[in-house]
Amino acid sequence: MRSINIRDVAKHCRISVSTVSRVLNDRPDVNPETRKRVLDAIAELDYIPNNSARNLVMTASDRIAVVVRGVANPFFAQMIRVIEEEIHRAGYTVDLHQIASDADEVHTAAELATEKRLCGVLFLGGRFNYTAEEMRVLSVPFVCASYTNTFGNLPQGAFSSVAIDDSAEACRAVEYLISLGHRRIAAIVASESDRSISELRYLGYRRALEKHGIPYEPALVVESGSFSQRSAANGTNRLLDRCADFTAVFTIADMMALAVMKVLHERGVRVPEDCSVIGIDGLDCSAYSIPTLTTVVQPAEDMARESAAILIDLVRGHGENRHKVFEAHIREGGSVRRL
Numbered sequence: 321m322r323s324i325n326i327r328d329v330a331k332h333c334r335i336s337v338s339t340v341s342r343v344l345n346d347r348p349d350v351n352p353e354t355r356k357r358v359l360d361a362i363a364e365l366d367y368i369p370n371n372s373a374r375n376l377v378m379t380a381s382d383r384i385a386v387v388v389r390g391v392a393n394p395f396f397a398q399m400i401r402v403i404e405e406e407i408h409r410a411g412y413t414v415d416l417h418q419i420a421s422d423a424d425e426v427h428t429a430a431e432l433a434t435e436k437r438l439c440g441v442l443f444l445g446g447r448f449n450y451t452a453e454e455m456r457v458l459s460v461p462f463v464c465a466s467y468t469n470t471f472g473n474l475p476q477g478a479f480s481s482v483a484i485d486d487s488a489e490a491c492r493a494v495e496y497l498i499s500l501g502h503r504r505i506a507a508i509v510a511s512e513s514d515r516s517i518s519e520l521r522y523l524g525y526r527r528a529l530e531k532h533g534i535p536y537e538p539a540l541v542v543e544s545g546s547f548s549q550r551s552a553a554n555g556t557n558r559l560l561d562r563c564a565d566f567t568a569v570f571t572i573a574d575m576m577a578l579a580v581m582k583v584l585h586e587r588g589v590r591v592p593e594d595c596s597v598i599g600i601d602g603l604d605c606s607a608y609s610i611p612t613l614t615t616v617v618q619p620a621e622d623m624a625r626e627s628a629a630i631l632i633d634l635v636r637g638h639g640e641n642r643h644k645v646f647e648a649h650i651r652e653g654g655s656v657r658r659l
Contacts, residue, residue: 463480482643
């Protein structure tokens with residue numbers, strides 16, 4: 321019996337030999353429907369290029385990558401456990417890949433899709449400004465977990481996301497301080513214009529002040545340069561050196577808030593007697609600070625389950641891309657007081 325070759329596969333699918341070759345080499349520049357036709361034909365015709373076609377068909381259907389951007393972000397740790405449980409429960413395997421906060425998660429995922437023959441990707445953390453051109457390198461379904469494409473031009477129907485409204489939740493945190501009588505509220509942010517989460521939370525801070533008729537004072541805002549505790553501590557020292565006339569500090573992340581409280585203590589500023597502090601995230605560790613941090617809690621486990629559910633539906637061909645915005649809530653602690 322004559323062995324099946326690549327031309328037979330191309331003829332069966334009524335496409336060019338070069339297109340079949342691109343599928344076999346897992347190139348990203350292939351229409352997903354065409355890719356499926358070729359893989360189905362490979363299985364049907366029993367074509368085995370380099371003795372790997374059977375493995376190609378099998379592994380392309382059960383492997384999901386979770387790409388974690390920012391290895392030091394403890395919020396993601398709360399989500400990863402649930403994501404892995406949900407993906408395994410659905411019958412898929414998980415490849416967990418951690419990359420630096422300045423790495424390119426899209427190209428990392430595209431490379432993994434080729435090497436691992438992925439059927440889907442879940443991004444934990446990423447840029448907020450993807451373009452349609454950039455995302456063409458990724459040929460499998462993907463979900464942006466904990467963020468969305470606020471500043472990019474990627475069409476809503478071209479991707480899925482699960483997140484909180486970062487600007488609205490930052491506004492909620494600052495309004496909470498305002499409701500307790502605070503009007504001179506400082507802010508520690510990574511950047512005012514990073515086209516990402518820091519900018520969104522900074523804009524929420526600005527919006528809360530504006531809504532309540534509180535003049536914006538640039539001297540009360542410090543850009544730390546990153547989300548690290550060291551940078552937040554340095555930023556707090558700069559804030560105290562140039563302006564000590566504030567009654568509260570809003571920080572854009574819990575880990576930064578913990579660093580802020582430590583510096584305030586070292587500088588003889590009592591929390592909350594002299595200065596209140598509030599964060600965003602709801603990290604487990606922030607419940608064990610002294611005093612306990614008051615924070616805006618993201619529903620990490622619910623977000624993780626929804627992210628996994630959306631991706632699994634997409635991988636199985638059920639439904640379309642969708643976007644879920646979760647509401648956070650304030651967990652009152654001992655770091656904020658009423659004036």
